[in-house]
Amino acid sequence: MKRTLPEFGVLLPGIAGLIVLTVYLALLLQVESQTEIAALLVIAVVAALAATRFGVMPRIGRSFREFEGPFSLAIACAVLVMVAYFHEDHFILLLIATVIIYIIVTLGLNIQFGFVGMLNFAGAAFFGVGCYTAAVLTKNTPLPHLLILVIGGLMAAFIGSLLILPVLRTRGHYSAVITIAFGLLFKIFLEVNDVLGGPQGLHVDGMNVLGWEFNKNIEIGDDLEISFYVNYIIVGLLVLGLSFTLVRRLERSWIGLNLDAIRLDETAAACFGLNLIRWKVTAFTVGNFLIGMAGALYAMMVGFIAPTNFTFGDSLIMVSIVLLGGIGNPWGLVVATIILVIVPEKLQAIQEYRFLLFATMVMLMLLFRPEGLLPRPLRTYFPAWKPR
């Protein structure tokens, strides 16, 4: 097939958008003067409003939707370009790796809340389950570390399903209540448990895959030293790619349809044979699997974990990302995670008030744009498919 002009017209806004965003992000990460950062943020808000006003957003959205595969690869490349640019800067690379890991977490929450409609206020706790699983297994077993990532996910999934089964027969938002309770108990449990290090926490071994030591800087030649965080960014991108594909395929299948149908009307769904418990358990379990896996990777990266990493506040941030980004839209999560992780790290003035700020943002969003920054488009089972 020959490339036609209209197809290029569809591609162009996406390409332009991607380049502008990459340059902007690199700039935001690099700049350190607080006034310059503030100025950059103001520019971003104005640009976003203008882009919405002049209908640029839907066109960028269309590019991404119709060429999702190529654009996903292009984004991964853009990240690698940024990584090459910042190759020695530990702090910035840690920030990029954290964003990647957080996106995996919110993809998991999105399956639960965005698709089937179950609120999970224990995101940080399931993340913690993955972290502690990694800590214990790296120390006490010779299991390969990639397998430990998977086991971290399985542990979170397993604990989650034990927790949720008893309340599934009831209606309403019991999952919210039970996860809040679990999140609080989990932290207390860690604090009183000496085997798991108590309040002081635990050391976690760095990742090692077939002799490739992740926690060593990469030395090329005599004077080129690349930060060890790059290792984690690469693995993080791979895990993220798999997770993203999983979420997408889930959404674009009968299962995604089942989850939506249950979220929107349980009674009608039951009248057409949908097994509510089966699909809720599936969504909750798969979601927690992603969250736990992300936790295991995070623990190996930072090398040290303590109960204070897994507070209710952290869970709330995770939920706010989903609300802000666009409930059910994975691209919205990417954008919202970038904003909510990077901005408070760069703009020190708001560090202390970040909960207040997030809460305000979420409230404004729910009031004025309840579908989120990037609203979820209608389901297409096969994006390029057209009926005969």
Add this chain to the structure above:
Amino acid sequence: MNAESHLLVARELTKRFGGLVAIDALSLEVRRNEILGLIGPNGSGKTTFFNVITGIYASDSGETVFDGNDISNLPAQAVYRAGIARTFQRSRLSLPLSIFDNIMVGNHMHLDQGLWFNLGRRGAFKRQFEEQFERARELIKIFDPPLADRMFEAVGGFPMIDRRRIEICRALISQPKLLLLDEPSAGMTHEETTQLMNDILEVKERVTDLTVIIIEHEMGVIERITNDCVVLNFGRKICQGSYQEVAADMQVQEAYLGIK
């Protein structure tokens, strides 16, 4: 009476809400392939009867036999698999989802629900998707051909009449033996109602084995499409027969008992 000629038999069904008896020892038979009209004043228990049959509410006593099997108090999912599908008095479509998605919810039992099939075998999934898309399209064409070209638009953007059509398609796509229609003409003009009834009769003609119970207020509709009518009042059956018999009887009731 021959049980085989009856698709649905309800015996002494009772459903109470606290002190209120919504249906009261209701017995009722539905013959195969007929259209049965269920009429009665507001609050007489018609919708509750549907809700009990379809497993939304458990009955307090009595039993339901469907196609020779006891389906009393089965969960809604099992009732659907047995071959009963319905619409709701207040439309319960998923407005943010497309027409196709809404119809496919009703098609649940014909869709492969395996995790691996859905996530791993995209080729096989695509074949099933295309097959079912054609089925949905053929079905909706009976009701309104233009809708067949708008399958991937959100239902929320369509007018009431289209929503009713989509809701009936959602119920029909699973090829049920028994279709329950709860006031399908509510909120529609006279013309629209006539159209919709034509469509229902056309579906009935094309499908070999379909029985319908329709709850309806408009007596013209009842006269035109039903073979048999049941009149409820305060949860009890007060008479049963052809439209003419029931209409005559109702005049008597109205005259002597003041029921409307």
